[in-house]
Amino acid sequence: MTVLAAFLHPALLAAGAAAAAVPIIIHLLNRRRVRPLDWAAMAWLLAALKKHQRRLKLENWLVLFLRCAALALLGMGLARWVVADSALAALARPKRTIVLLLDTSYSTGARTGARAVADRVREVADTLLAGLSADDVAAVVLSNDVRSDRTGTRPAVLLPRAVGRDAASRGRQALSAVRPTEAPAAWADALLECAPKKLQLQPQDVNRVLVWVTDLQARDWRPPVDRASDPLRDAVDALRREGVELQVVDVGGADGASLPNLAVTDVALTGVADVFAGHGFQVTVRIANHGTAPVARATLRLFLDDQAAPLKTVTVPTLPAADARTLAVRTVDVPVDVPRDVAPKLPGAHALRAEVTPPEGAASADALGLDSRRVLALDVRSRLRVVAWVESPAKAAFDPAGLLRGFFVGEEAGDEFEFDGVRSEDELRRVLGDPARRPGFVLLGNRVPRADATRRDLARFVAEGGALAVFAGVDFDPAMWNEAFGAATDTRLLPFRFGPAETRTEGAWGLDFDRASAHPMSKEFVTGEAHFVTDVAPRLRGRMRLLPPEPATPVGPAGPTGARPEDDLVVLRFKEGDGLTAGPPALVEGPVGLGRVMYAGFALDDLWTAEGFVLFLPVLLNDASLGMTRTSDLGRNLRVGDAIRATLPDDASPPRLSIPGRGEEAPTLKAATAAGERRALVYDRVGTAGVWRLTYERPPERGATPPVPRREAQAFGVNPDPDEGSLIRAEHDAVRGRVPGLTLRVTSGLEQGATEAFSPVREGEFTRWILISVLVLLLLEPYLAMRFGRHDTRGAAAPPKEAA
Amino acid sequence: MTTDSRRYLDPRVLDKIEGLDLKARLIVEGYISGLHRSPFRGFSVEFAEHREYVPGDDIRFLDWKVYGRSDRLYIKRYEDETNLEATLVVDVSASMTYRGVSCAHTKLDYARWAAAALAYLITQQQDAVGLCLFDDRVRRTLPTGNNPLHLKNVIGALDQAAPTPGTAVGKALKEVAETLRRRGLVLLFSDLLDDPHAIVAGLEAIRHRGHEVVVFHVLDRDEATFPFERLTRFTDLEGPTEVVADPEALRAAYLAEVDGFQRRVRRACLANRIDFVALDTSEPLGTTLSAYLAKRASRRGR
Numbered sequence A: 001m002t003v004l005a006a007f008l009h010p011a012l013l014a015a016g017a018a019a020a021a022v023p024i025i026i027h028l029l030n031r032r033r034v035r036p037l038d039w040a041a042m043a044w045l046l047a048a049l050k051k052h053q054r055r056l057k058l059e060n061w062l063v064l065f066l067r068c069a070a071l072a073l074l075g076m077g078l079a080r081w082v083v084a085d086s087a088l089a090a091l092a093r094p095k096r097t098i099v100l101l102l103d104t105s106y107s108t109g110a111r112t113g114a115r116a117v118a119d120r121v122r123e124v125a126d127t128l129l130a131g132l133s134a135d136d137v138a139a140v141v142l143s144n145d146v147r148s149d150r151t152g153t154r155p156a157v158l159l160p161r162a163v164g165r166d167a168a169s170r171g172r173q174a175l176s177a178v179r180p181t182e183a184p185a186a187w188a189d190a191l192l193e194c195a196p197k198k199l200q201l202q203p204q205d206v207n208r209v210l211v212w213v214t215d216l217q218a219r220d221w222r223p224p225v226d227r228a229s230d231p232l233r234d235a236v237d238a239l240r241r242e243g244v245e246l247q248v249v250d251v252g253g254a255d256g257a258s259l260p261n262l263a264v265t266d267v268a269l270t271g272v273a274d275v276f277a278g279h280g281f282q283v284t285v286r287i288a289n290h291g292t293a294p295v296a297r298a299t300l301r302l303f304l305d306d307q308a309a310p311l312k313t314v315t316v317p318t319l320p321a322a323d324a325r326t327l328a329v330r331t332v333d334v335p336v337d338v339p340r341d342v343a344p345k346l347p348g349a350h351a352l353r354a355e356v357t358p359p360e361g362a363a364s365a366d367a368l369g370l371d372s373r374r375v376l377a378l379d380v381r382s383r384l385r386v387v388a389w390v391e392s393p394a395k396a397a398f399d400p401a402g403l404l405r406g407f408f409v410g411e412e413a414g415d416e417f418e419f420d421g422v423r424s425e426d427e428l429r430r431v432l433g434d435p436a437r438r439p440g441f442v443l444l445g446n447r448v449p450r451a452d453a454t455r456r457d458l459a460r461f462v463a464e465g466g467a468l469a470v471f472a473g474v475d476f477d478p479a480m481w482n483e484a485f486g487a488a489t490d491t492r493l494l495p496f497r498f499g500p501a502e503t504r505t506e507g508a509w510g511l512d513f514d515r516a517s518a519h520p521m522s523k524e525f526v527t528g529e530a531h532f533v534t535d536v537a538p539r540l541r542g543r544m545r546l547l548p549p550e551p552a553t554p555v556g557p558a559g560p561t562g563a564r565p566e567d568d569l570v571v572l573r574f575k576e577g578d579g580l581t582a583g584p585p586a587l588v589e590g591p592v593g594l595g596r597v598m599y600a601g602f603a604l605d606d607l608w609t610a611e612g613f614v615l616f617l618p619v620l621l622n623d624a625s626l627g628m629t630r631t632s633d634l635g636r637n638l639r640v641g642d643a644i645r646a647t648l649p650d651d652a653s654p655p656r657l658s659i660p661g662r663g664e665e666a667p668t669l670k671a672a673t674a675a676g677e678r679r680a681l682v683y684d685r686v687g688t689a690g691v692w693r694l695t696y697e698r699p700p701e702r703g704a705t706p707p708v709p710r711r712e713a714q715a716f717g718v719n720p721d722p723d724e725g726s727l728i729r730a731e732h733d734a735v736r737g738r739v740p741g742l743t744l745r746v747t748s749g750l751e752q753g754a755t756e757a758f759s760p761v762r763e764g765e766f767t768r769w770i771l772i773s774v775l776v777l778l779l780l781e782p783y784l785a786m787r788f789g790r791h792d793t794r795g796a797a798a799p800p801k802e803a804a
Numbered sequence B: 001m002t003t004d005s006r007r008y009l010d011p012r013v014l015d016k017i018e019g020l021d022l023k024a025r026l027i028v029e030g031y032i033s034g035l036h037r038s039p040f041r042g043f044s045v046e047f048a049e050h051r052e053y054v055p056g057d058d059i060r061f062l063d064w065k066v067y068g069r070s071d072r073l074y075i076k077r078y079e080d081e082t083n084l085e086a087t088l089v090v091d092v093s094a095s096m097t098y099r100g101v102s103c104a105h106t107k108l109d110y111a112r113w114a115a116a117a118l119a120y121l122i123t124q125q126q127d128a129v130g131l132c133l134f135d136d137r138v139r140r141t142l143p144t145g146n147n148p149l150h151l152k153n154v155i156g157a158l159d160q161a162a163p164t165p166g167t168a169v170g171k172a173l174k175e176v177a178e179t180l181r182r183r184g185l186v187l188l189f190s191d192l193l194d195d196p197h198a199i200v201a202g203l204e205a206i207r208h209r210g211h212e213v214v215v216f217h218v219l220d221r222d223e224a225t226f227p228f229e230r231l232t233r234f235t236d237l238e239g240p241t242e243v244v245a246d247p248e249a250l251r252a253a254y255l256a257e258v259d260g261f262q263r264r265v266r267r268a269c270l271a272n273r274i275d276f277v278a279l280d281t282s283e284p285l286g287t288t289l290s291a292y293l294a295k296r297a298s299r300r301g302r
Helices: A010-032 A042-078 A086-091 A117-130 A164-177 A187-193 A231-241 A400-409 A425-433 A452-463 A478-487 A520-526 A528-536 A616-629 A732-738 A754-758 A767-787 B003-007 B020-030 B064-070 B107-124 B148-160 B169-179 B196-208 B221-225 B247-271 B285-301
Strands: A005-007 A035-039 A081-083 A097-102 A137-142 A156-163 A208-214 A244-250 A262-269 A281-289 A299-304 A312-315 A331-338 A348-357 A373-381 A384-390 A417-422 A441-445 A467-471 A497-503 A509-512 A542-547 A573-575 A582-585 A587-592 A595-600 A637-639 A644-648 A656-659 A663-665 A679-683 A690-698 A710-719 A743-746 B046-052 B074-079 B085-091 B128-134 B138-145 B185-190 B212-219 B232-236 B242-245 B275-280
Touching (some): A005 A010, A010 A042, A042 B232, A042 B242, A042 B247, A097 A117, A117 A137, A117 A208, A137 A164, A137 A187, A187 A231, A231 A244, A262 A373, A281 A299, A281 A348, A299 A331, A312 A331, A373 A637, A373 A690, A384 A425, A384 A616, A400 A417, A417 A425, A425 A452, A441 A616, A452 A467, A452 A595, A467 A616, A595 A616, A644 A690, A644 A710, B085 B107, B085 B138, B085 B148, B085 B169, B107 B128, B107 B185, B107 B212, B107 B285, B128 B169, B138 B148, B169 B196, B196 B212, B221 B247, B242 B247, B275 B285
Parallel strands (some): A035 B232, A097 A137, A097 A208, A208 A244, A384 A441, A441 A467, A637 A710, B085 B128, B085 B185, B185 B212
Antiparallel strands (some): A137 A156, A262 A281, A281 A331, A299 A312, A299 A348, A348 A373, A509 A573, A573 A582, A587 A595, A644 A679, A656 A663, B046 B074, B232 B242
């Protein structure tokens, strides 16, 4: 038997030891301060001394010992003596410190019949709290913050340190808030949240036990990829170092018994980036079966916005079973056509919702409803009006304007575009100023506006959200472009200067996308939508150089400074002849004001029809026109826990954010910090799956009749992590192997008295008994002192008043 | 007696009064003279009258001769004798000079007052009073007398008695017994700090000579209660002995010794028909004396 003793306040122990010396010191001091007295009845005194000397000495020592012992014990009591031995500790009737770590991750929403795992979590916690005695200490931590305005991805303290009945009542009351969140549990973080310091546990809170109530999802207990770094084990070790014993309560059911689950893991447009109002489209819905048995004849339904009736209902092919050991899931992609008649009729923010349900009579195949549906936010577009002012090069074999018209509105072009070809600056200005003919995309082919009015109109067009694409032309004159687009402040559309252009009549340059650029305008093409260029891989014969802007000339948003090397300005690069060296750019694109601008360092000429090039121009035109005019297709679909990011036009009213299940909020906007920058919204408390809508109003368009504000919306599709749908549970042995030393219990064994069973006495604090001993000594001392004649007994032997 | 005069009987007040004779008169006139009958009586008696016996009368005073003649029971009644000879035996040893912590006078002072008061009282009754001062032996003796001048001498001797070292109460009492010729009353004022056997032997010696004895045991309140708390060096008033002791620890044992001593002396007094009166020097002398004298007077009346 090992008896380990510790004092919670060692300083008080030392003080007690010092205090124990006080009676001795007083005794010694008293001996030095002898009071002289002439005494008559010496015979009686000597007789008393002679008879009782030995007993008096004994009594002296006894009383002195009692006084010293009382003070020493008092110090020991105040120092809080803790004995770490089970047998001795049990004698001390010690208090317990129970920290409940409750699983509130999404998997606790899984149901078997009418009961969810979360119900069992609450029951276990309630039983344990009900078993607290008056001296016990309790705290409750949730693996996922259940507050509705939180993402649920972080742990949270539901009940900090509380004592006794108060802990029981407050804790049980707080348990009503326990519900499944929509995020997976980050157990390492949750364990760290249970650290005694964070829960404000006191040194006297002994017998600390962490009761970890979870459904033991297999994914949580998988060994780490990097064996050297294991946050879970580190967190467990940290708690053990703090004297916390861990016990895991498995509320998931029998050991290793997993619940089946069907999940929609992805919904995506097929083949297109844009959906046009009134146009049909196709989506692909990916469905996973996380159960260990295949599921046949599940049903997939597709809903638009808040409509109760599905757009389409599809029977899903048989879903293969998941591998219980590796958790590998084989998904099935289900293509669904959304025909024109049921597709969104109006442009703007819409959302598609895909829901999978198990076949009739097999409802148990889907224990978790949360991931059985998934939303896809769509920005449904109206038809794009394209205006092109193109000069045909001399001796050209074909008219570029005709080429463009054929591309945008030709027989095979579909009906997403309207096309206007203008032949002069004046005509261009008229189109730009006509609300009825107002374009979304303006293309200047081999032309540069010369009139200031045209330049101003173009600049205003872009600043208000229009898209402008400029092709340099064969006779490209950089000085003229710099003057046209970069000289005057009110017409500036360039954050850089054009350098000299080059063309090749033979051979070609290849595009190189391998090197990222620091140029802000490079972003769109280097990431995301640039893939079409890499897929086609054209060979170009024209190129030009972008130069840093004049130092004295401020540029647009985050423009490069003159100190940067020229390479940093490169967006799309031609490879030099050896295919290794990066050359100057040929194509740049980026935002200016509310719109976007693209400059191509080459001409619209016959070369585009040459072999090897023929595919590139249509792709470039399609993606440039749609991509540059797309409101935004980035960040509209996100996961629970991600942040909603949006930018708002300068003229937008204060927005409202509609949150699924919570109503509306007025989110805080981040003001623009630079000219041309938009107000931004960053909302980082996204904890609920569903469609979130950001709505605002803008002033009426110029010349619009009647002049009513435009109501605009941005929809955001929020979904749970598609990788988290597995409800496959870890086996107890696997858990024990993952964190050796863990004690596992199952809920079926949790009954009355469970609290004591869960917190075996390891440490006992003897303070109570020590203080009782002090009290006894303090009572005994005067009694003995009185009995020994040390306290006042005057008059006890007073002579009788009367004669005998 | 007036309330005002009683006020002077408090020892603290007596302390402030100059002159032992005045103190004695104050004590007697202020308190004791309120008694209707003399508390002391002589040994020679003179027949006064007969009275028919009633149950409760002392049968010692039945007149058997009258009973033999008339077959009726009569009690003989006597007039008080005035030829009482009382001797005040006062301990003037050094131990009598002890004065308690909270007391303003010594045991000797208290004994002087009591002796002087009784001398005054006895003289007032036209009886004779004598004086004997002793320590370890008899130091001074004044024969009995009953005139005012004699009383003045007695009180003067009491007043001038100087304490001397050494006590031998028993031995001194034997000396006293030998010096007293006529049977009379012996009033002993002492702290009795001597061997109890010797004391008892001395008292018995006096008693055997036919004297009536009253022992006034004079103790300071400190000696009776031992109230000291701090460690104390006790120095014997009558010798070189020194003892360092913790009074708190010793109190119970000491008090047991005192109690044992008093019991033995009392028991011996009771056996020899000696009155034992404990005098606490912190108590009003008049109260103590009058209580005793009243009791004695009532006893005599039966």
